[in-house]
Every structure is written in structure tokens, then in C-alpha cells.
Amino acid sequence: MPCKQVVFGLLGTRLDRGHSGDRWNSWRPTVALCQHEDLLIDRLELLYEPKLKALAELTAKDIASVSPETDVRLHEVGFRDPWDLEEVYGRLHEFVGAYQFKPDGEDYLINITTGSHVQQICLFLLAESRRLPGKLLQASPPKRNKPGIGTYRVIDLDLSRYDQLAARFALEQQQGVSFLKSGIETRNAGFNKLIEQIERVAIHSAAPLLITGPTGAGKSQLARRIFELKLTRRHLSDRFVEVNCATLRGDQAMSALFGHVKGAFTGATGAREGLIRAADGGMLFLDEIGELGPDEQAMLLRAIEEKRFLPVGADQEAQSDFQLIAGTNRDLSQEVADGRFREDLLARINLWTFRLPGLAERREDIEPNLDYELQKFAASTGGVVRINKEARARFLRFAEAPSALWKANFRDLNAAVTRMATLAAGGRIGVDLVDEESSRLAAQWRVPAAADSIEATLAGLVDAAQVDRFDQAGLAEAVCVCRQSKSLSEAGRRLFAVSRQAKANPNDTDRVRKLLARHGLSWTDVSGG
Template sequence: MNTPPLILVAEDEDLMRAIVSRLLEESGYRVAAAASAEEALDHFAAEDVAVTLTDIRMSGMDGLALLDRVKDIDPEALVVVMTAYSSVDSAVAALRKGAYDYITKPFVNEDLLQSVKNALRQRELFRENRALRRELDRRYSFSEIIGTSESLQQVFRLVEKVAPTNTNILIYGESGTGKELIARAIHHNSPRSLRPFVAVNCGALPETLLESELFGHTKGAFTGATQARPGLFRSAEGGTVFLDEIGEISQALQVRLLRAVQEHEVTPVGSSAPARFDARIICATNRDLEREVSEGRFREDLFYRLNVIELHLPPLRERREDIPLLARHFVKRIAREQGQDEKSVEPAAMTALINYNWPGNVRELQNAIERAFTLSGERVDLDSLPPRVRDAAGQAPVVLDPDGLRPTLAEIERRHILDTLASVNQDKARAANILGIDLSTLYRKLKRYDAV
């Protein structure tokens, strides 16, 4: 059962304090009543106060001073002030200091209750925003881009260097390698993180629609343009524009895009007046743009404007050592999303996952794991994998050492066990459960590896 929110009432007049407290209690709230601002501060510091309701004029510390002290403790605190008609100027001063609302006395009961309800709704929005911010911090932190391979670590090191800058970035990578995820991580770890991240797939829209999407249009600029739109560059003001599949845009649009990149201004469709914008530009492509330039399909001047910093995301087949970590990550996420227990991945299934070539890269792996999780029993087994992946189980292992030699089966097992331990912060009981072996067996193997 949910606990009713606590309303703090600071009022030095006994009768008024009793009236307000009773009104709130009869409306289902818990109430902490204080006869002075000093007493109210003690309540606020000691309890989880949802809304503070205070008179402005009180003996000793007044309501404005109480407001300042409460805001010092919690800048997001919601304070509603009560004032007489003759003291409206004080109420306005309170609003400037950060009060949420004010009520004039004598008040209508419904007005006071509505003000409290509105403040509680605002408090819930604050909480949702904090939760969203925590989720964004988690989702777009580098820890959410899974992999320990050297090729991916090189990407991380470069991203950490370029994220705080305003430099244009061009991300190369096959479909499904996580180009947008990297772009979002760059944005989220930059000074622009509190401003919009606006993404568009340039290959998914026809030229005329892409033009108005990027640069905006005036009302009546074309059939169906019933209202003006600013376009993505201006919508991302202060933030980041991500242009995916940039190699797909036409020569005509390349000319307009060059001006936008050079001058940071766009001219909406149907207008002759340019409009400036402030947004970082990150592009991505699965094409070889240098070849596109040499063959005359992509403007050289635009290429060099966009390609100030280039990032190359390796395909999954070139970082197979990351596949066990990715597979367990997706199993854990899917279990959480579906409200089920985590499952271990049987060795035969893991071998198939490692050996398969993954033309669709990480996106294809995620889909395969979701399918397998749904169809499997207590463990993700070989039969639950898609047929094309399952067929890879019988292939020779393709994980290679840095010197190009194939590792032994014992070496693959050692790496798999140590990777599993690393993924669960060295929790041996949990690692044994994921690996599908007894804890005593795990200890014996770790002792053999000198890793106990």
C-alpha cells in the first residue's frame, strides 16, 4: 500500500494551522504541522516532505527566509506560500525566490487543494526526470557498449578524446555495428548532453522529404505544408545532429549540406532567408566514402568537412572474443525486460555464436539471443538458436590468437570462464550458475589458472 505524501504546514496562528491541517488530512494526506519556521525546518530536514505550505508572515523567521533555507537543503523542493490580500507583493517575491505557487487568505478550500495537487504532480515529474537521467547515464555510458577487444578499446579511447569537443565526426561501420549508439555516447558525454540529440537515416527518405526534414520549410512551400517547420538542424539547437547513411544523399542535397556544415546556417524550403543554428554534426556510413569521392558520387569538399575525425567500428566477426560478453549481456537484459530469471548459455550454443560470421553484426546477435531466450528452457541451448547460427556449431573455431594461431579448446574455456567472472564482478557463485557448472568445479579450474 502506498504511503500518502507528507505535507508540511508552517503557520504560527493556531486556528489557521488547525484548519489547514484538518483540510489536508481529510483529503488523504499526511500532515506535519509546525508553529514556526524553525520547527518547520526541523521537520523538513528529518522527514520526506512532498510539499511545504507556509505562511509568509510569521514571528521569528518569516516564510521567505524559510523558503530560502528549504531551497538550500533541496533546490527542487516545492513550496506553496500563503499570504493575505494586502501582501501580494511578498507572494511575488516568493515566486521569484523559487516558490511553486501562492494562495491568498482567506482561501477557497478547493483552490488550496488544487495547488497542492499541482505541486505533487510537479514533484512526480521531477522524479521521472531524475530516473530518466539515470537511465540515460546508464544506457549511453561507455560501459553499455560491450566489449574488451583491442579494436573496440581503440574506439573508446578516441571517443573519450573527441566527446568534449565540437569537432565533426564521421563514423564508419557495417550495418548493425552500433554507429548510432556510439554517436549517442559521444553526445551524452559532451557539454551538449542536456540539449537535443536528433537523428535521421538519410537513406530511408526520398530526396524531397529529406530536404524539408533537414532544412525545414515555410507554410505553403509545397502541397501538404500546412505549417512551417524548423527542420532537424534548428530543432537540435545546442545539441547534436546525427546523419546516418550520409553516403546515400544526392548530389543536389550535398551542395546544400555543405553550406550548412560550413556556415552553420540553413535556408528552409520556400524561403530565401537563411537561419543560423548551433549543433554539432556527427555522420555515419557503411560505404567507402573515399572511393565514392574518387568515382565522383560524393563531393570531395563535403567529405573533408565531415571527415575531421573518423571512427571505424569493427564488424563483430573481427572481434569474436566479445561475443560471449555480448551474449550474456543480452540474456541479462531480455530476462529483466520479460521479468524472468537469467539463463546460462550451453557451451555448444556459445560455440555456434562464436563461429557464426554475423553479417548483421551486433543487431543480428541481439535478435538471435532474444529468439533463443524465448524458445529455450532453463538454458539457452543449440536447438533454440536460428538455423543459420546453429549450423556454425560444427565449424572449426575461428577465434585466433594475436599471432594468428588457433587457440586450444582449453584456452577457449579459460578465456570464457574468466570473461564470465569479469562480467559479474568476480561473483563466483553467479558465474558458476551462468556457466552451468558446480561452484567446486569452478574453484578447481580457477586454481589451475592461478586465478583464485
């Protein structure tokens, strides 16, 4: 379905009046734009000053006569002084900020033919910063003032070379990135680059996003922050619907997602709207999308592509225009290969795919996240909780060590801080609490620390008598991590979380494969499958 063509413009004080008594013999740029056969304008958003209300209404009437398919929408915008840069930019910025853009279904042009030069400059600035996501449109009169509609051209303007303007745009992006990170000053370069990319995509695209990563890596929190960021930019309504697909089972899954009509099945005593319809105009977050069954996947694909679907038992289709964020801890490409996930659905949702690393892959971020969790606990309880210098150092030594697995990622860290903060006498976490929590986590992760644990891990895999004790410890750790991982690449990221940061192209899979091969082992031998 072709995109609608939408034009933004300011009503010209002089040009749009015409120069002669017969307005139809004068070139009026706003009316003339709607007369070009090769420029079909579906909607014209026409801004005018209060004193020009009568002219605005007459212009809309004239456009209706020459281009009845064009929907003219008038917007009164007051300028005390149309040559005051600060005032004009503020008014236009306010208008654009409140406008509901739909870039996936509409193309935007910005008419810079009319208005004061200051107003035109402000339109340039809004277009360059993507606050007004469109291209510039310049109309020209007929040659030698002859009758006619004149010409037009679509142009781009690159203002990024101006340092002050570029700095302002960079500051706005930094604020968006910080917002997505909940204000946490993260240190991991790879993670910071990832969030910067997500910020740019979130602002400039309404296409589906796919967020992958292990359980507890923060997919749900990031999805909500993306929604809140887009909400501040007025890109969607205030509807955020979150669904954990792992909780949808059997016949109830279709009803929960797509709704049903009264009497659709036994027990359907009333109609149900469904979660997808509830997300209309807003954002739908489908966490663990890989858990959906084949019927739900087929219906979801149509709902994404056509914005329509059929509720259970209904004869008429329902509509819902939503932005989708999908989350999963599965390898969906492998799920497709195994026949458990639709290839066409994956192709539709993976235009923008971002993998969130686990906590063990960004150990340098544990300290700022420790402070964040303490602040969050204090905010929720109304008290202040601190950790003394010695206790902080001891906790970080444990938390940042390669032996700390952080199997549940940030859920483990949140639980650890919550336990220590709750038990902290006088609101201060000391060494004793840190040691107790470290022992609890180590036991929870089942970290092999004794020789008998190493021997038990390697039993049936290698002849321990033929392997140095030093190599036994390293191999046992590798085996444990492989058993806890879904793939060779995931195991490699966890085993080489530190050294991989120094490599431009870390080949984690190959490193694990070679490590195992030195002892005559393969992924199948150590993973159980």
C-alpha cells in the same frame, strides 16, 4: 570567423579594491586585463563572493568605461572558507560543470592573478583535467608601483607528473570509456583502444565525427552514448536528433532536413522546422550519410561550416548550432571517386574518423555481449533469464567459430538471444534451444557445409578436378565472403579475423589477393564486379 576570447576569473578581495582613495591610480588586475590593446576580451566571467557584490558591480562598471566591447557577466559563488581546498574545489567544479562551453567558437583564459592560493590551485586542477578547457593567465603590476596597467602572460601548467592527480584523471577517463561501451567488459584490444580514442575526442572536441563500419556494428548506439557522455559534462543541450538518411528520398529530403515555409510547394499547408534546426544546441546524428543526394550534401556542408541554411521556399536564412556525428557503411572515399559524394563535404566531416569493427572481427567479445543481451532482455521483460553452463559453452563454440559469419553483426546476436530467451522454459536456456538457434543462424547465413555447396560455389571459377578437396573448401569460403563484402579489405578482415590480431600491420587486402591469385582468380572474378 575569429574565435571569441573569454576570460574566467575570481574578484580579488584586496587587489581589485585598489590601495588608494582614487581607485584609478591603483593597479586593479581585473580591470587592467581589459585595458591591454593586444588582449581583446569579448566576455569576462567574473566570480565573486556575496560580500563583494558592490565591488563586483563597481568593477563591471569600470570595465564598461575602459573596454565597452567586453561583456562582463557576474556570478555569485559562496565560499565559507576560501582556504578550504575541498569546499573551494567543489564550488568551482559545480560552476564549471554547469557552464555551457563552446570550444569551436571560443577560446578560454583562466585568470589566476586574484583569489586565495587555494582558489588558484583549484583553477589549476580544473584546467589540467580539461574541466575548464582553457589556458592560464597571469597578470603582473607595473614596476615600482608606478601607474599603469602592468603586464600579463599566458602560461601552461603540467600537473600530470603527480601520481594521485594523474590517477584521478585516469579514473574519470575509464568511467567515460566504460560508459561508451554500455558497461560491457570487452576483450578485443583494438576495439578497446578505439573507444578510448573516441572518449578523448568526445570530451575535448566539438568537431564533426565520422563513424564507419558494417551494418549492425553499433554506430547508432555509440552515437547516442557519445551524446549522453557530452550531456553529463554540460557540453551541449539535451537535444539528440537521429536521422536515417536512407529513408529520405526525392523532394521530401530537403524539407525533412532543412524545413520549409508555408506554401513552399504543393501540399505545404504549414511551415516545418526541419531536423537540422531541431538539433540546435545539441547533437545531430546523420546515419547512412552516404545516401544523401547532391543537393542535400551541398546544403549540409554550408550548415556545418556557417551554421546557416535556407529552408525550402524561404527568403531568410535559418540558424542552427549543432555537433554532427555521421555514420556510414560505405567507403566514402570511393564514393567521392565515383562522383556520388562531395569531396569538400567529406573533407569537412572526416577530421575524426573511427571504424567500428564487425562482430566477426572481435569474436572474443561475443561472450560479454551475450551476457549484456541477456541482461537487457531481462530488464525489458521484468524476468530473469539464464543460460546453463553446457548451453553457454555450446553456443560460444558455434558463435566464435570462423564459420559463423555474423552478417548482421550485433543485430544477429540480439535476435538470437531474444529468440532463445523468449522460448526458454522456466527462464533457463538449454542445449536444445542453442542447437535450434545455431541451425537457424547457419541457414540464415547460408554457410557452405556440404561438398555439393562447395562445388556450386566454385562452378565456373575453377576446375574442381584440379584442386584438392581441402583447398576447395578454403577457396569456397573465401569466395562466399568476397561476395558478401564491399571491398577486398573488408573480405580480408572477415577471413583473417583471428590471425590478423597477432600482426602489427595486417595487410588483409594483399592476403586475399594472393589467396585468389593462387587459383588464377581476381577480385572481379569472385565479386561479380
